[in-house]
Amino acid sequence: MAPQQTNSKPSDDAKEQPAPLVYQRAMPMSRGKLAIWLFLSTEIMFFTALIGTYIVLRFGAPEGSWPTPAQVGVMEWLGAINTFVLICSSVTIVFAYESAKSDRIRAARGWLLVTTLLAFGFLGVKGIEYASKYSHGLYPQSPRSLLHDRSDVYYLSHFSLQLKQRIAELEDQKTPTDHHDPATLETLYLIQSGMLNWTENKVGVSNDPNMKRLALESFAHQIHPLADRPDIDKYLADERADLEEQQQTIAPQFSDLESKLEAAQKQISQLSDSIAKLESNRKSKPNVNGDFPPPTEIEQKNKAQLEDAEKTAKDATESISLLKQQMNPIERRLEAQSRFNQFEDGINEHFHLKLPMVIPNGNTWANTYFMLTGFHALHVVIGIFVFLILLPLELDRKRAKVMENVGLYWHFVDIVWIFLFPMIYLF
Amino acid sequence: MESTGNHNPKRQRTVFLTVFGFLVLLTGLSFWVANSWIMEDRMIGWAVMLGISACKAMLVIAFFMHLWWESSWKYALTIPALFMGSMLVLLLVPDIGMRTDHYPKTRERLSPQAVTVPEATGNVSSSQDRTKS
Amino acid sequence: MVNKVQHPELNHPKRTGHPVLRFLSTYVFATDHKIIGLQFLFSSLFWFAVGGMLAMAIRWQLAFPWSDMPIFGPTLFASEGGQIPGTFYNMLFTMHATIMIFFVIIPILSGAFGNYLIPLMIGAEDMAFPRLNMFSYWFMWPAFACMILSFTLPGFGPTSGWTAYPTLSLIAGDAQNLWILGLIFVGISSMMGSINYMTTILQMRAPGMHMFRMPMTVWAMFITAILQAFALPVLTAALFMQLSDRLLATGFFAPESIVVNNSITISGGGEPLLWQHLFWFYSHPAVYIMILPAMGMVSDILSCFARKPLFGYRPMIYSLIAIAGLGFVVWGHHMFVSGMNRILAISFMVSTMLIALPSGIKVFNWLGTLWGGRLFLTTPMLFSIGFVSMFIIGGLSGIVMAAPPVDIQIHDTYFIVAHFHYVLFGASVLGVMGAIYYWYPKMFGRKMNETMGKLHFILTFIFLNGTFFPMHFLGARGFPRRYADAYRFEEFQDLLPLNQFITLCAFLMGAAQLVFLINFFGSLIWGPKADRNPWHANTLEWSAPSPPPHGNFDFQPTVYRGPYEYSHPERSVDYWPQTEPPP
Numbered sequence A: 001m002a003p004q005q006t007n008s009k010p011s012d013d014a015k016e017q018p019a020p021l022v023y024q025r026a027m028p029m030s031r032g033k034l035a036i037w038l039f040l041s042t043e044i045m046f047f048t049a050l051i052g053t054y055i056v057l058r059f060g061a062p063e064g065s066w067p068t069p070a071q072v073g074v075m076e077w078l079g080a081i082n083t084f085v086l087i088c089s090s091v092t093i094v095f096a097y098e099s100a101k102s103d104r105i106r107a108a109r110g111w112l113l114v115t116t117l118l119a120f121g122f123l124g125v126k127g128i129e130y131a132s133k134y135s136h137g138l139y140p141q142s143p144r145s146l147l148h149d150r151s152d153v154y155y156l157s158h159f160s161l162q163l164k165q166r167i168a169e170l171e172d173q174k175t176p177t178d179h180h181d182p183a184t185l186e187t188l189y190l191i192q193s194g195m196l197n198w199t200e201n202k203v204g205v206s207n208d209p210n211m212k213r214l215a216l217e218s219f220a221h222q223i224h225p226l227a228d229r230p231d232i233d234k235y236l237a238d239e240r241a242d243l244e245e246q247q248q249t250i251a252p253q254f255s256d257l258e259s260k261l262e263a264a265q266k267q268i269s270q271l272s273d274s275i276a277k278l279e280s281n282r283k284s285k286p287n288v289n290g291d292f293p294p295p296t297e298i299e300q301k302n303k304a305q306l307e308d309a310e311k312t313a314k315d316a317t318e319s320i321s322l323l324k325q326q327m328n329p330i331e332r333r334l335e336a337q338s339r340f341n342q343f344e345d346g347i348n349e350h351f352h353l354k355l356p357m358v359i360p361n362g363n364t365w366a367n368t369y370f371m372l373t374g375f376h377a378l379h380v381v382i383g384i385f386v387f388l389i390l391l392p393l394e395l396d397r398k399r400a401k402v403m404e405n406v407g408l409y410w411h412f413v414d415i416v417w418i419f420l421f422p423m424i425y426l427f
Numbered sequence B: 001m002e003s004t005g006n007h008n009p010k011r012q013r014t015v016f017l018t019v020f021g022f023l024v025l026l027t028g029l030s031f032w033v034a035n036s037w038i039m040e041d042r043m044i045g046w047a048v049m050l051g052i053s054a055c056k057a058m059l060v061i062a063f064f065m066h067l068w069w070e071s072s073w074k075y076a077l078t079i080p081a082l083f084m085g086s087m088l089v090l091l092l093v094p095d096i097g098m099r100t101d102h103y104p105k106t107r108e109r110l111s112p113q114a115v116t117v118p119e120a121t122g123n124v125s126s127s128q129d130r131t132k133s
Numbered sequence C: 001m002v003n004k005v006q007h008p009e010l011n012h013p014k015r016t017g018h019p020v021l022r023f024l025s026t027y028v029f030a031t032d033h034k035i036i037g038l039q040f041l042f043s044s045l046f047w048f049a050v051g052g053m054l055a056m057a058i059r060w061q062l063a064f065p066w067s068d069m070p071i072f073g074p075t076l077f078a079s080e081g082g083q084i085p086g087t088f089y090n091m092l093f094t095m096h097a098t099i100m101i102f103f104v105i106i107p108i109l110s111g112a113f114g115n116y117l118i119p120l121m122i123g124a125e126d127m128a129f130p131r132l133n134m135f136s137y138w139f140m141w142p143a144f145a146c147m148i149l150s151f152t153l154p155g156f157g158p159t160s161g162w163t164a165y166p167t168l169s170l171i172a173g174d175a176q177n178l179w180i181l182g183l184i185f186v187g188i189s190s191m192m193g194s195i196n197y198m199t200t201i202l203q204m205r206a207p208g209m210h211m212f213r214m215p216m217t218v219w220a221m222f223i224t225a226i227l228q229a230f231a232l233p234v235l236t237a238a239l240f241m242q243l244s245d246r247l248l249a250t251g252f253f254a255p256e257s258i259v260v261n262n263s264i265t266i267s268g269g270g271e272p273l274l275w276q277h278l279f280w281f282y283s284h285p286a287v288y289i290m291i292l293p294a295m296g297m298v299s300d301i302l303s304c305f306a307r308k309p310l311f312g313y314r315p316m317i318y319s320l321i322a323i324a325g326l327g328f329v330v331w332g333h334h335m336f337v338s339g340m341n342r343i344l345a346i347s348f349m350v351s352t353m354l355i356a357l358p359s360g361i362k363v364f365n366w367l368g369t370l371w372g373g374r375l376f377l378t379t380p381m382l383f384s385i386g387f388v389s390m391f392i393i394g395g396l397s398g399i400v401m402a403a404p405p406v407d408i409q410i411h412d413t414y415f416i417v418a419h420f421h422y423v424l425f426g427a428s429v430l431g432v433m434g435a436i437y438y439w440y441p442k443m444f445g446r447k448m449n450e451t452m453g454k455l456h457f458i459l460t461f462i463f464l465n466g467t468f469f470p471m472h473f474l475g476a477r478g479f480p481r482r483y484a485d486a487y488r489f490e491e492f493q494d495l496l497p498l499n500q501f502i503t504l505c506a507f508l509m510g511a512a513q514l515v516f517l518i519n520f521f522g523s524l525i526w527g528p529k530a531d532r533n534p535w536h537a538n539t540l541e542w543s544a545p546s547p548p549p550h551g552n553f554d555f556q557p558t559v560y561r562g563p564y565e566y567s568h569p570e571r572s573v574d575y576w577p578q579t580e581p582p583p
């Protein structure tokens, strides 16, 4: 933009100029203004490509699958405020131009200053929005964004990857520094064992596609709920009841085994005591050759009993650890359920975790949202640059032309936003 | 030349302020539409909101960008771009805008398939160790 | 041609005092449109050589598959015994096309000749925005740097074809990023250029130079600039999206749940077809960007050397406009096999067929210009006649492919390659060559050697047809393009001899360009000095000094008539410069 305006006057590097040539023109306006209008037509095509991409991707999303503003934390009123800010700035830059045209330099500068401030205000609001998207993990990133279109195994394995990373990070830093973050290592472990591994297991073991789907969906729902899902609530409640029942049946077996083990251990200690006694007895009286007398019958019997008892103990321990292996996930699952089920806003939101979440079309939403608002914000930034260059200058009748061109550009930026506002915030 | 019209500045100013008022009003209107019964059919709601935006854009172009007071070159500079832009978007509709109409069942979102990849079940045993916290 | 003509420039008050610029401001920080035009010309010629080398490498692989490739083999793949890997072949055709299109044809047509000729032909002292013009050349350099750098990355460059279709381009190596960046820079450069050209043509015509007294060259440049201004931003937007797909994993062009190499790399949710639409929305108009200026220049050359007014000046202009307008709604003919909507495909077929009408009008008007003319078969004239004949062949094969049932058969075969080389090499490059021979005296103040020029034409013309005509047969047999080794399929094995013949012709055609190089650079030193108007042409640039000084004209040009008043019955000489006052 800048070179076009600065160049509309004859170049000043050569003092001695031949007589300027005479031209006829097709359009009743300065070259700079024509160039700006042409530039704006190319900008129309640029934004048409971007907005067109958004429209057709949005249009093609199946009914109801595009994230609602609430689901992705888009605040309509912020968009409305920004619309208002830009409309105001359009008016103020018109006033700046009109003042410059009638040689009211101070007024022109004042209006331009107001415009600049409004532009900064717009960027500020944009910044607030972007920050909230960032803090929720709703943005494209490499190698893969946190947003998944559906709860499938790719989602699970991505989740597991991210969770492991998060855990490793926390394990590395001994003292959690981020006081903002109430999620402790404990919580992450619980998510890992009580939810992730549980679901992985379920999906791996179950043969019923419907069960697999429900397991995956309920997992995604607990991480980041999108809407009320009575079917999932019911599924979780059923599962819980089922698990509690299993726990109930396993618990007596467990105590049985434990008492068995205790008895065996008691026996072992008794037997080994008596064996030791008998042996030392025997060894205290060697015969002539220096050999010890052979073990007595009692000793041999004791030894056999000891072996038996040891075997029993070993078996019991094994069964116990087997049972524990069975019990542990169930316990963890129940713990996870009782801990996490109460969060209406989901685990991710509650603990500020930024773990992968399922939002159908969430990616496409994030991509287009950042592409549209990003390129628009870029234009605002360029506008601000130009304003800052103009502000210290004498904005008099001679500069009015430049002011007019800059104004045209700024109005275009406003017009783009006029279309973006309903499309991003209200559709 | 710079034909911004020979209106006196006072009247110019009232014109600009009136336009400003309309712009604010129309913004409010589209906000209302978004939360009203019109959005029950989303296509109609979108069309209405885009129409309102088009009106706002027209106001800005006509008055703030002075096209109202310009001679006929304004058509030469704006119509081709608008025509080609709308051509681009319109011709994208059958292929991209209606793309999900022809998706096979397997690509439907939230469909019950998409399970059993060895990866996931493989992870189970390896990550189980961590449960001993 | 009779020599007696009034010299209008001598009757006008002299315009003197053209500043003499120092070296740096003349050649580096050049804002003079002529210097910028020459900068574009020389860098395009350089890239023409690079692109040509790549083409030779492609032909080597097709003629002698997997054998030790000269130059590239021993330097890059010595450990493999000089045998190139398949991906290297992909790089070759990708970079050949990219360089030829974005670094040769487009810059040489609108960058070099557009810059050089527009102000001279309309009687302006420079472009409307000289410094913007300088930037438009400077922005080519980051693009050059990107391309050169990409050669050094693993794989020796991008490998996704010049069309860069996702999802292939999304999983390609890092060189693809540089490719995208390079094209974005070229786009910015062309944008600046096109806005400058449009403003200059609209606002800086000499008194009397109405729009309908402008030479066809200027009209063609004007329409080309409009095409660039409206089509390029779409490509730029699409390139930004592809770049963010690659760097930020956004997935505008990646389908959902796409799994690459068993790892999750792309977020997806988009549509690969979208890229094809956006890309061809630019790239079909781009093929006209690559030929309209040549059409304009050829019109001027034909009329000059037939010593006849251009047949149907206004219809020529209207058909240019029609081609440009229709050119925006035919892009789908590149996508007939992409799985696009069938009804949409039919509408694209109809609009494509329609575009043959204005193209046909142009061809008939050129023939009408030649008809009954007093033909001077100078080198520029030969190249221009070559242009017309090659364009007829290329255009006809285009119409054939415009029908989806036919295109489904021959899409991505050598038939397509034959088509676009007939229009791009046969037409555009011959047109450019003609233009170089024609305007060389104006650019450098010396004439090129006619004998060598004619030799250059004849050799190029013969070997160009030897190279590209047999490709029609290859394509009709289904020989696929972009395959490093199609002979793997038994049914193509018997095509190897034909391919070897093509390669031979291609090498000879490449060698023929040496004649041009020697002529071009030799004439800079030894060429006979040229006066203002060596061809006795009418247009404004010929009444300026050769080469024109900074500021172009040493008098105030005023235009009294159209550009094609050759052999006017009431005049004793067979030309009538636009600036000559009426008697």
Ligand code: HEM
Binding pocket: C163, C287, C288, C290, C291, C333, C334, C352, C353, C355, C356, C359, C394, C395, C396, C397, C398, C399, C401, C402, C403, C407, C410, C411, C412, C416, C419, C420, C423, C424, C428
């Ligand atoms: C009579 C006018 C023309 C018609 C009807 C026409 C038609 C076509 C069609 C249908 C295709 C697609 C073939 C396929 O990929 O299956 C095609 C490809 C192509 N045409 Fe033309 N064409 C015309 C003129 C031109 C001109 C003037 C140029 C360039 C100066 C050109 C350059 C190309 C190029 C480069 C391709 C191949 C693109 C690629 O796939 O890499 N065409 N043309």
Ligand SMILES: [Cu+2]
Binding pocket: C283, C284, C287, C330, C331, C333, C334
């Ligand atoms: Cu095409």
